Amino acid sequence: xxxxxxxxxxxxxxxxxxxxxxxxxxxxxxxxxxxxxxxxxxxxxxxxxxxxxxxxxxxxxxxxxxxxxxxxxxxxxxxxxxxxxxxxxxxxxxxxxxxxxxxxxxxxxx
Amino acid sequence: xxxxxxxxxxxxxxxxxxxxxxxxxxxxxxxxxxxxxxxxxxxxxxxxxxxxxxxxxxxxxxxxxxxxxxxxxxxxxxxxxxxxxxxxxxxxxxxxxxxxxxxxxxxxxxx
Numbered sequence: 001x002x003x004x005x006x007x008x009x010x011x012x013x014x015x016x017x018x019x020x021x022x023x024x025x026x027x028x029x030x031x032x033x034x035x036x037x038x039x040x041x042x043x044x045x046x047x048x049x050x051x052x053x054x055x056x057x058x059x060x061x062x063x064x065x066x067x068x069x070x071x072x073x074x075x076x077x078x079x080x081x082x083x084x085x086x087x088x089x090x091x092x093x094x095x096x097x098x099x100x101x102x103x104x105x106x107x108x109x110x
Numbered sequence: 111x112x113x114x115x116x117x118x119x120x121x122x123x124x125x126x127x128x129x130x131x132x133x134x135x136x137x138x139x140x141x142x143x144x145x146x147x148x149x150x151x152x153x154x155x156x157x158x159x160x161x162x163x164x165x166x167x168x169x170x171x172x173x174x175x176x177x178x179x180x181x182x183x184x185x186x187x188x189x190x191x192x193x194x195x196x197x198x199x200x201x202x203x204x205x206x207x208x209x210x211x212x213x214x215x216x217x218x219x220x221x
Contacts, residue, residue: 033210035210041214041215042200042212043200043202044212045210088153097143097158098143098210099155099169100154101152103152
């Protein structure tokens with residue numbers, strides 16, 4: 001079974017609004033990563049947050065990690081139509097293998 | 111660097127046929143993995159390798175074989191294709207617990 005579970009499964013917002021996606025996982029991790037997948041393409045790495053970090057920023061992306069709740073969130077601020085994609089969290093645990101969640105499909109309407 | 115390359119991009123097989131999906135990376139990464147992605151779903155790990163000569167099973171290994179004779183190459187073999195193996199297959203590579211780089215995928219249909 002998948003380690004990470006994203007919530008919501010689908011999200012539709014207007015351009016300019018913020019988008020928040022959540023990820024919950026089950027076992028202890030070394031780090032948690034977020035990836036983006038445009039339709040019909042491979043996954044592209046967005047950001048990595050280590051287990052001893054609580055928050056990380058990269059451009060319009062903000063990631064938080066709460067290891068006590070085994071959860072993470074990805075916030076995309078001031079969304080653009082080009083942000084339309086599926087977003088996946090992936091956890092790296094012992095053995096450092098990555099396990100992916102089911103993804104959140106984000107639609108940003110112009 | 112070409113990154114992670116996969117061939118072919120598309121493939122149609124008949125039930126029972128065998129084939130090999132090719133994957134290569136030129137970044138000298140130790141870790142390589144194969145995932146499958148079914149429609150509307152996340153990625154499931156099929157097999158992975160932590161270095162040349164070392165492979166291990168992931169979440170859904172049945173019906174697939176891998177080998178890692180070199181650092182660069184990590185082919186995935188379908189032994190006897192079944193319709194349940196219709197999926198998009200992604201190869202990925204990375205150094206230790208860091209950013210994973212994905213190939214463009216192979217879209218496989220088994221009739």
